[in-house]
Amino acid sequence: MTNPMDTLEAMLTKDLKQEGFDLIDIIPLPTRGDRMVRLKTIDEILYHFDTKEISGSFGYIVQLKPLKTQERATKNHSPINKSNLDGIYLPNGKLNCSYLFNNGELLFKTKEYALAKNIFYTLLKSGESSGLAHYWLGKCFEGENYFLDAQKHITYNPTTEAFVRLASVLVEQKKYQEATELMEKSLGLKDLNKPTKSIFHKIAANCYLKTGKTENAELHFKKALEINPTSEELLTSLGDLYCQTGKNTEAKHCYREAYAANPKNFSALSGLGNCSYEMGDKPLAHDYYLKSLELNIHQTSIIFSLIKCAYEIKSYSKAAEFVRKFADVSPVNIQVLYSLAGLEFHLGRIEESKALTLKIIELQPEHTGARELLELIAKYCGMGNLNVFN
Numbered sequence: 001m002t003n004p005m006d007t008l009e010a011m012l013t014k015d016l017k018q019e020g021f022d023l024i025d026i027i028p029l030p031t032r033g034d035r036m037v038r039l040k041t042i043d044e045i046l047y048h049f050d051t052k053e054i055s056g057s058f059g060y061i062v063q064l065k066p067l068k069t070q071e072r073a074t075k076n077h078s079p080i081n082k083s084n085l086d087g088i089y090l091p092n093g094k095l096n097c098s099y100l101f102n103n104g105e106l107l108f109k110t111k112e113y114a115l116a117k118n119i120f121y122t123l124l125k126s127g128e129s130s131g132l133a134h135y136w137l138g139k140c141f142e143g144e145n146y147f148l149d150a151q152k153h154i155t156y157n158p159t160t161e162a163f164v165r166l167a168s169v170l171v172e173q174k175k176y177q178e179a180t181e182l183m184e185k186s187l188g189l190k191d192l193n194k195p196t197k198s199i200f201h202k203i204a205a206n207c208y209l210k211t212g213k214t215e216n217a218e219l220h221f222k223k224a225l226e227i228n229p230t231s232e233e234l235l236t237s238l239g240d241l242y243c244q245t246g247k248n249t250e251a252k253h254c255y256r257e258a259y260a261a262n263p264k265n266f267s268a269l270s271g272l273g274n275c276s277y278e279m280g281d282k283p284l285a286h287d288y289y290l291k292s293l294e295l296n297i298h299q300t301s302i303i304f305s306l307i308k309c310a311y312e313i314k315s316y317s318k319a320a321e322f323v324r325k326f327a328d329v330s331p332v333n334i335q336v337l338y339s340l341a342g343l344e345f346h347l348g349r350i351e352e353s354k355a356l357t358l359k360i361i362e363l364q365p366e367h368t369g370a371r372e373l374l375e376l377i378a379k380y381c382g383m384g385n386l387n388v389f390n
Helices: 004-018 035-052 069-077 097-109 113-126 130-143 147-154 160-172 176-186 194-210 214-227 232-244 248-261 266-278 282-295 300-313 317-329 334-346 350-363 368-380
Strands: none
Touching: 097 113, 097 130, 113 130, 130 147, 130 160, 147 160, 160 176, 160 194, 176 194, 194 214, 194 232, 214 232, 232 248, 232 266, 248 266, 266 282, 266 300, 282 300, 282 317, 300 317, 300 334, 317 334, 334 350, 334 368, 350 368
16 A cells, blocks of 8 residues: 555645645654653654744644545546545535635634635636635735735725725725725716715715815715714714814714714713813813713723813812723823822822822822922921922
């Protein structure tokens, strides 16, 4: 009987070279006997692989089983001289595209882009489902940040999904003008369904915002909302646009609609807080900031908006509570600690304020504000100048 290792080596060497790979080594495992002996052999194999230090190499453990005589005879008369056990080939000898695409997608999802590309290139060479293979190759190249290669493959088969993907690639390259032109051109496609139109309008609007063309952005957001009037994402985005351009009444309307669509939309509540602040209703802004932070404490900008508002309306208790929560769950932020120390001081929690201030000075000895606050604490306690290093 032919040595299976020689057969395997010959087959793999030939087929792998066609796919652009070199077979480095094949090392047999003991098939029977003591389990510890087999484990030791595997350990030795791994050591053998590691000491070669071949960059980019990878390995597999393969298990073989001899076919029975009848199975071998059937196999020898089969028009396909490759194993069907792994599902790569169909009984008629053609590639099992569905199986390969599924495996390619799984590899893509785990960010194994190089391995996924090998599968999609195989499908491309076969001539079957080439448009879809190009699309997935484009996604793999995008995942690797090779945007020009991604564009080349994605545009091969211009489907609506491909247009969305291509726009994403252009945005990654900060080519916002090209992305808006692509979306506006795509909106002229025949038989475009409403959900896809809404997506195209949204992408165009966001790209126009990046280029400072707020009027164009507003137009596309409105057209998207005509199709999907209860979209909290679109309503919040349009509210943000209005807020940036000083149209606070229109912004508040959008944020309220977004919040009505989803009461857990913390961005809409933050937006309502910002609008209220700009319109002079600082107590209301303070309350909206608190509600937003209740839903998502990890909003650094809103924490600072709350602190500013709290000082202006001289309401420190709730602000201090939420700043403490933020400080507990976030990386050390000197400015947040300093703000909290100030809030604690205003609440009469002198020891807490002093402890925080000393911590700030320990982390950042030249922090002017912390030193001034410590002097203030010393005077409040009737201690004159406080030597912070004692």
